[in-house]
Amino acid sequence: MSKQSPSRTEISSLGEFGLIEHLTDNLAMRQKSTIKGVGDDAAVLKYGEEVVIVTTDLLLEGIHFDLMYTPLKHLGYKSVVVNVSDVYAMNATPRQITVSIGVSNRFSVEGLEELYAGIKAACDFYQVDLVGGDTSSSQQGLVITVTAIGSAPPQQITYRSGAKQGDxxxxxxxxxxxxxxxxxxxxxxxxxxxxxxxxxxxxxxxxxxxxxxxxxxxxxxxxxxxxxxxxxxxxxxxxxxxxxxxxxxxxxxxxxxxxxxxxxxxxxxxxxxxxxxxxxxxxxxxxxxxxxxxxxxxxxxxxxxxxxxxxxxxxxxxxxxxxxxxxxxxxxxxxxxxxxxxxxxx
Amino acid sequence: MSKQSPSRTEISSLGEFGLIEHLTDNLAMRQKSTIKGVGDDAAVLKYGEEVVIVTTDLLLEGIHFDLMYTPLKHLGYKSVVVNVSDVYAMNATPRQITVSIGVSNRFSVEGLEELYAGIKAACDFYQVDLVGGDTSSSQQGLVITVTAIGSAPPQQITYRSGAKQGDxxxxxxxxxxxxxxxxxxxxxxxxxxxxxxxxxxxxxxxxxxxxxxxxxxxxxxxxxxxxxxxxxxxxxxxxxxxxxxxxxxxxxxxxxxxxxxxxxxxxxxxxxxxxxxxxxxxxxxxxxxxxxxxxxxxxxxxxxxxxxxxxxxxxxxxxxxxxxxxxxxxxxxxxxxxxxxxxxxx
Structure with a gap:
């Protein structure tokens, strides 16, 4: 059976951004369709005239939301918003999303219908298509992952790296x-x-x-x-x-x-x-x-x-x-x- | 504070596929770049000459894996494999992945390095680029979501719906x-x-x-x-x-x-x-x-x-x-x- 490694560094010693940088250090990009990988609001891919933007967010009960005061419909809506927001932050237009959820048997179908009613309302408002996802049971609480895909003309994409003195x-x-x-x-x-x-x-x-x-x-x-x-x-x-x-x-x-x-x-x-x-x-x-x-x-x-x-x-x-x-x-x-x-x- | 809805249907009464169908019923597709949404191994999008494939999987500790006998490196590898497998099942080539993880403070940085070593080994073997993701703490256990993006010439895409009598x-x-x-x-x-x-x-x-x-x-x-x-x-x-x-x-x-x-x-x-x-x-x-x-x-x-x-x-x-x-x-x-x-x- 697997054992704890003898040397142990606490995750808290790196913090979120430190952890991401640490884990994604020296990543090789080998696909010519990859324009930009880790390190901005979203990845930028080139599959045609327009570039394709991909971003994903993981929302965990007890960390990102508290169901005691968050209606499931609002939660569904917000989980889409936080993702399309990343696509807009690249100066691009969101086009599709995928939604994966993990739910315990604490939740009823009616509860999930509420969640999806919120997701669909956001899809309507932002004119994005829900094109896939994954549904699983969870032993603990509610887990939601949304991935948003968007596009834009390449010259319109706005990175974090372009600010100049005097702007x-x-x-x-x-x-x-x-x-x-x-x-x-x-x-x-x-x-x-x-x-x-x-x-x-x-x-x-x-x-x-x-x-x-x-x-x-x-x-x-x-x-x-x-x-x-x-x-x-x-x-x-x-x-x-x-x-x-x-x-x-x-x-x-x-x-x-x-x-x-x-x-x-x-x-x-x-x-x-x-x-x-x-x-x-x-x-x-x-x-x-x-x-x-x-x-x-x-x-x-x-x-x-x-x-x-x-x-x-x-x-x-x-x-x-x-x-x-x-x-x-x-x-x-x-x-x-x-x-x-x-x-x-x- | 929010209350339980008076009518309650157990999720188990629908099962996984029933639940997905129920929740994604009557989804409107409005983007012309959406070729195929929910209902196959992956979504198919059109952004250029080649079509773009997107698929996502959610892996939850205690449901999809048991860390008692699953080395983190193998888990990282497998979490990529199950996703690129969905892209291959569309007869397409995986190009990029995003990886989102939720981890509790039970995990050390060294443990996550092992997980990512497995993810990177799979990226090497399948020649895909890790282009993004999200990292969060979790109150419960380890949560991993992988989204794979692939492409193929449109005429090569293989759906679940094309089988004919005599095949x-x-x-x-x-x-x-x-x-x-x-x-x-x-x-x-x-x-x-x-x-x-x-x-x-x-x-x-x-x-x-x-x-x-x-x-x-x-x-x-x-x-x-x-x-x-x-x-x-x-x-x-x-x-x-x-x-x-x-x-x-x-x-x-x-x-x-x-x-x-x-x-x-x-x-x-x-x-x-x-x-x-x-x-x-x-x-x-x-x-x-x-x-x-x-x-x-x-x-x-x-x-x-x-x-x-x-x-x-x-x-x-x-x-x-x-x-x-x-x-x-x-x-x-x-x-x-x-x-x-x-x-x-x-």
């Missing part, structure tokens, strides 16, 4: 609300567990709860950029928080960045909830994650066109690598931006 | 050994749990244990068929057992089938082990599953060319739908073939 850093929508929605749901869950007859009233926090439970990918922005003939120099979707995702762009583009706190978009409801939780709103925006907004950079030439588009905030500028990745606070201080993001292994 | 039914390699390898490993595990100082001796059963722990996909057969200019009329990989997979072909091709027991290939070591376990070898071959051999049908025109190829058994003939799907036993009896396959939900 403007743009963010769509607003940040931090999904994280605050999660904090609120977690608090209500604890209240409910201690007093089951108390029903939570989330009506006044519809926005932040909606951002957590039913996020949308920024299909509209990718379409508007195309219409305005703007191809960002780099792009990523904000799943781990502005800090962490901006650091990905800076690392892969070998540049620094300077962010103005006062330009970082935060919804009023998120502002108020942050104060209630005694959290700094800007910290929620920088490190909260799960916003599924787009973070992108545009060259000075494209700036006038971008200024005309709705729901985009110009939050800073790409600077020399030597100048680091900094936040200029409203109080006039300058801080280093640090990756927070994903800490499940800790 | 010969072919099987590669031999069947039932992987199932018997699993039975042996399970027995040794129980012995080990009751007497931990006893080390199992599996040397004499290397073949069947190898078939379970390190299966291979039939890359060689797909290449030889292409060289011989034979395009099967239908094809599927045998993951659930000959009966179950043949029934898929018959259902989708609207035909019946007649199988000769004496032509069904069973390895000598599997024969012997079946007898030791007081199992009928043909039952193991028909219902065992996990062989990852190819089951295909060829038209009478192609039969002479197929006869010249190595490691292919001609096990029967496609007949009229009205004649059903039958087995002609060595003893001269005729039985209906029934789907056994996957029963995790029961």
């Amino acid at each position: 403007t850093i743009c963010v769509t929508g607003d940040l931090g609300a999904a994280y605050l929605g999660l904090q609120l749901l977690e608090r209500e869950k604890q209240l409910y567990l201690s007093q089951p007859d108390m029903q939570p009233d989330l009506e006044k926090q519809k926005y932040i709860v909606g951002r957590q439970l039913k996020p949308e990918a920024r299909k509209d922005i990718v379409e508007k950029l195309a219409k305005a003939k703007v191809i960002p120099t780099s792009m990523i979707d904000i799943s781990d928080g502005l800090s962490s995702d901006l650091l990905h762009i800076c690392k892969q583009s070998t540049v620094g960045a300077f962010i103005e706190e006062e330009n970082v978009p935060i919804h009023e409801e998120a502002q108020l909830m942050a104060l209630k939780f005694k959290l700094d709103p800007i910290t929620c925006a920088l490190s909260g994650g799960e916003d599924y907004e787009l973070l992108f950079t545009v060259s000075p030439n494209d700036l006038p066109a971008v200024r005309l588009l709705p729901d985009i905030s110009l939050v800073g500028e790409i600077v020399d690598k030597e100048d680091g990745v900094k936040l200029h606070t409203k109080g006039g201080n300058i801080h280093d931006l640090k990756a927070q993001g994903w800490k499940h292994f800790e | 010969t039914i072919c099987v590669t390699g031999d069947l039932g050994a992987a199932y018997l390898g699993l039975q042996l490993l399970e027995r040794e595990k129980q012995l080990y749990l009751s007497q931990p100082d006893m080390q199992p001796d599996l040397e004499k059963q290397k073949y069947i244990v190898g078939r379970q722990l390190k299966p291979e996909a039939r890359k060689d057969i797909v290449e030889k068929l292409a060289k011989a200019k034979v395009i099967p009329t239908s094809m599927i990989d045998i993951s659930d057992g000959l009966s179950s997979d043949l029934l898929h072909i018959c259902k989708q091709s609207t035909v019946g089938a007649f199988i000769e027991e004496e032509n069904v290939p069973i390895h000598e070591e599997a024969q012997l082990m079946a007898l030791k376990f007081k199992l009928d070898p043909i039952t193991c071959a028909l219902s065992g599953g996990e062989d990852y051999e190819l089951l295909f049908t060829v038209s009478p025109n192609d039969l002479p060319a197929v006869r010249l190829l190595p490691d292919i058994s001609l096990v029967g003939e496609i007949v009229d739908k009205e004649d059903g799907v039958k087995l002609h036993t060595k003893g001269g009896n005729i039985h209906d073939l029934k789907a056994q396959g996957w029963k995790h939900f029961e």
Whole structure:
């Protein structure tokens, strides 16, 4: 029978990105159809005129979602959104998805119908085809893996690596609300567990709860950029928080960045909830994650066109690598931006 | 907080295939790049001259593998094999894979290195590129999802639906050994749990244990068929057992089938082990599953060319739908073939 290896390194010592880099180091690419492998929002493959984009996400009960406050329909919807968001982050159009689920006998067929109703609603909204998948029983909880396939003209694909000094850093929508929605749901869950007859009233926090439970990918922005003939120099979707995702762009583009706190978009409801939780709103925006907004950079030439588009905030500028990745606070201080993001292994 | 729905249907009442059909019923396909969605070994997409094949599999600890007797390196290898096997079953060539894993802190970095060493060894052997994936912590056990992407000239793609009356039914390699390898490993595990100082001796059963722990996909057969200019009329990989997979072909091709027991290939070591376990070898071959051999049908025109190829058994003939799907036993009896396959939900 197999035994534990004598030398043991804890996964937490590497962290998520360290672990991925470690495990996918020195990967040989041998297929001429592989344009880009590991290391961006999605892989890029060439099978014809258009390039093909592939991205996949694994969602695990207890890690990525809590069924105590997540309706299965919303979960199905969100599991598609987080994937198509990665395709949009390549400036491409999602076309197909596959969905694999592992379910324990805790779940009924009606429960799975709800899940699939959400998946199908997202397919309708994003106009993608559900083309395959795998269904299995699970001994533990619900496991969902979605793979999204998309396409785009090759010259339109936007990597994380193209940001240049002098580019403007743009963010769509607003940040931090999904994280605050999660904090609120977690608090209500604890209240409910201690007093089951108390029903939570989330009506006044519809926005932040909606951002957590039913996020949308920024299909509209990718379409508007195309219409305005703007191809960002780099792009990523904000799943781990502005800090962490901006650091990905800076690392892969070998540049620094300077962010103005006062330009970082935060919804009023998120502002108020942050104060209630005694959290700094800007910290929620920088490190909260799960916003599924787009973070992108545009060259000075494209700036006038971008200024005309709705729901985009110009939050800073790409600077020399030597100048680091900094936040200029409203109080006039300058801080280093640090990756927070994903800490499940800790 | 969300509540259980008042009406509840147990998943086990539908079974795996019933569940998939139920959940993916009436799916609209709206992308012109979608040639084939749910319902074959893989999806078929058109993005250029060649069509693109996408398939995905979810492997869960405790359901699909037991780490007590599965070395992580073998598990990594097998998780790629089961996916590329689906691409070969479309008569296509695998090109890329994505791998998503969920791991609990029970696992060390060294353990994951072993897993990836197996994944990379399979990528080397099958010449596929690992182009992406997702890594997450898990509260439960190890979860692995692999998505394989392949391509082929459109006219070469082989669906489950093309079998015609009079076609010969072919099987590669031999069947039932992987199932018997699993039975042996399970027995040794129980012995080990009751007497931990006893080390199992599996040397004499290397073949069947190898078939379970390190299966291979039939890359060689797909290449030889292409060289011989034979395009099967239908094809599927045998993951659930000959009966179950043949029934898929018959259902989708609207035909019946007649199988000769004496032509069904069973390895000598599997024969012997079946007898030791007081199992009928043909039952193991028909219902065992996990062989990852190819089951295909060829038209009478192609039969002479197929006869010249190595490691292919001609096990029967496609007949009229009205004649059903039958087995002609060595003893001269005729039985209906029934789907056994996957029963995790029961």
